[in-house]
Amino acid sequence: MEEASAPRSNEPDARERILRAATELIASDGIDEVRIARVANRARASTALVHHYFSTREELLAQALLQSFELAADERFAAGPAAAPSATEGLAIAIEECLPTAGEGEREWVLWVELWLRAAREPELRPVAGRMYESYREWIARVIRRGVESGEFREVDPDEVADLAMALFDGLGVRALIRDPAMSLDSARRMAAERLGAELGVDSASLADTDDSNRS
Amino acid sequence: MSPRPQIDHVRRPQILAAAAEVIAERGLAKTRIADVAERAETSSPAVLYWFGTKSKLLTAALHEDERQFDELVAERLESLDSPSAKLRAVFEICAEDANWTLWLELWTRSLHDEPMRDAERQVEGRWRALLTEVIEEGRSMGEFATDSPENAALALGAMIDGLAVQVTIEDPAVTRERMLAICLSSAETLLHADLSARPALKAAS
Numbered sequence: 001m002e003e004a005s006a007p008r009s010n011e012p013d014a015r016e017r018i019l020r021a022a023t024e025l026i027a028s029d030g031i032d033e034v035r036i037a038r039v040a041n042r043a044r045a046s047t048a049l050v051h052h053y054f055s056t057r058e059e060l061l062a063q064a065l066l067q068s069f070e071l072a073a074d075e076r077f078a079a080g081p082a083a084a085p086s087a088t089e090g091l092a093i094a095i096e097e098c099l100p101t102a103g104e105g106e107r108e109w110v111l112w113v114e115l116w117l118r119a120a121r122e123p124e125l126r127p128v129a130g131r132m133y134e135s136y137r138e139w140i141a142r143v144i145r146r147g148v149e150s151g152e153f154r155e156v157d158p159d160e161v162a163d164l165a166m167a168l169f170d171g172l173g174v175r176a177l178i179r180d181p182a183m184s185l186d187s188a189r190r191m192a193a194e195r196l197g198a199e200l201g202v203d204s205a206s207l208a209d210t211d212d213s214n215r216s
Numbered sequence: 217m218s219p220r221p222q223i224d225h226v227r228r229p230q231i232l233a234a235a236a237e238v239i240a241e242r243g244l245a246k247t248r249i250a251d252v253a254e255r256a257e258t259s260s261p262a263v264l265y266w267f268g269t270k271s272k273l274l275t276a277a278l279h280e281d282e283r284q285f286d287e288l289v290a291e292r293l294e295s296l297d298s299p300s301a302k303l304r305a306v307f308e309i310c311a312e313d314a315n316w317t318l319w320l321e322l323w324t325r326s327l328h329d330e331p332m333r334d335a336e337r338q339v340e341g342r343w344r345a346l347l348t349e350v351i352e353e354g355r356s357m358g359e360f361a362t363d364s365p366e367n368a369a370l371a372l373g374a375m376i377d378g379l380a381v382q383v384t385i386e387d388p389a390v391t392r393e394r395m396l397a398i399c400l401s402s403a404e405t406l407l408h409a410d411l412s413a414r415p416a417l418k419a420a421s
Contacts, residue, residue, distance in 0.1 A: 029328065030324060030327065030328045032244070032245030032246075033245075033328075110327060113320070113323055113327070114324055116320050116381050116384070116385060117243070117317075117320040117321060117323075117324050119385040120240075120316070120320050120384050120385055121240070121241065121242065121243050121317065123386075126385050126386050129387070130386070130387050130389075133389065133390075134389070137389060159389075160398065160401075163379075163389070163390060163394065163398055164375065164402055166382075167374075167376075167377075167379040167382070167398065168371075168374060168375055168378060170377070170381055170382075171374030171375055171376065171377035171378030171379075171381075172371075172374040172378075174377065175370075175377075177327070178323060178326045178327060178333065178336065180340070181337075182344075182370060183370065183374075187370075188374075191367070191370065194371075195371055195375075195402070195406065198405050199402070199405055
């Protein structure tokens with residue numbers, strides 16, 4: 001608690017640190033267990049400084065969730081699938097990016113599930129969650145549209161298949177995340193590839209490495 | 217003579233219904249036993265007598281929710297003899313009834329809490345068994361083609377969950393109608409089935 005109770009000009013990152021600390025605590029303990037004092041402690045800030053930036057605990061948590069998704073979205077949506085040499089490879093990257101892969105992917109997924117719960121309970125968060133789904137949908141639909149236009153995929157409604165893809169990623173991903181014995185990350189990957197492959201008329205093997213023995 | 221004659225058995229379902237409502241509204245962390253008691257028009261000791269802790273109250277509320285869902289499904293499926301019609305009815309019920317708030321609570325709790333994870337697995341296991349049964353029946357009657365009814369049930373269950381999350385958080389792009397349309401269309405592809413998709417599949421926006 002070495003910080004002053006007001007932002008210092010030499011601490012431009014305090015807000016960042018606080019948000020980061022909050023997302024880390026949400027991921028490790030669950031959103032309901034996050035206390036301002038612990039966030040402050042982890043961010044090396046005072047509780048007063050936390051309150052300076054975020055008037056309520058709810059606002060802090062909402063901002064932390066939002067920021068973590070915006071960062072994730074910027075990083076991956078821009079780079080991965082759009083830069084892939086073909087729509088099929090782009091979709092394969094999307095499948096991989098959207099499932100709770102070990103490490104960072106899993107941590108983000110915990111936050112994603114917390115956001116669902118938050119938005120289910122708090123109507124004022126729904127437009128925010130809706131916007132995230134909108135850019136998510138647009139991102140997936142773009143990959144699919146590209147494949148339809150290039151003839152890699154059969155003629156489908158890209159928005160409709162994007163909705164199915166997101167539902168599959170969310171539904172399969174949450175099961176892998178909570179360690180459902182029937183749904184390993186590999187099974188989730190394989191099922192997403194099989195379902196989307198069938199809808200788009202492409203071999204599921206080109207959408208995911210479905211041969212477990214090839215997996216490193 | 218019961219040691220607690222003042223707590224009659226009629227109260228239990230009321231408490232569960234009240235618990236489901238209050239937890240969905242406020243979340244388990246902010247739900248107080250007293251709130252549930254008030255909603256159920258009973259006393260806190262009565263709630264504690266039946267359920268002991270908030271966690272137990274949540275799992276009991278979910279089991280009750282599941283029981284009602286099963287009852288509804290059984291009722292609707294009883295009059296149907298074709299597995300295609302049954303599967304369609306299951307999708308219709310899920311789309312109509314899509315409020316997954318308690319499930320979301322259970323999922324997030326499952327990440328940090330072992331007993332919750334067990335409860336989640338039990339409920340999920342029964343739901344998956346129900347889907348598998350309909351798919352198996354469809355396969356044996358020649359209406360569906362699939363190598364593995366279990367895997368098909370897993371894939372359909374996951375899709376339903378994913379869509380229901382978006383309906384629950386009121387994503388404007390995924391209405392109940394669109395959820396149903398996507399379920400029907402995707403299951404037709406997956407199972408090589410004719411679910412006589414109605415309403416006609418079209419984009420919601």
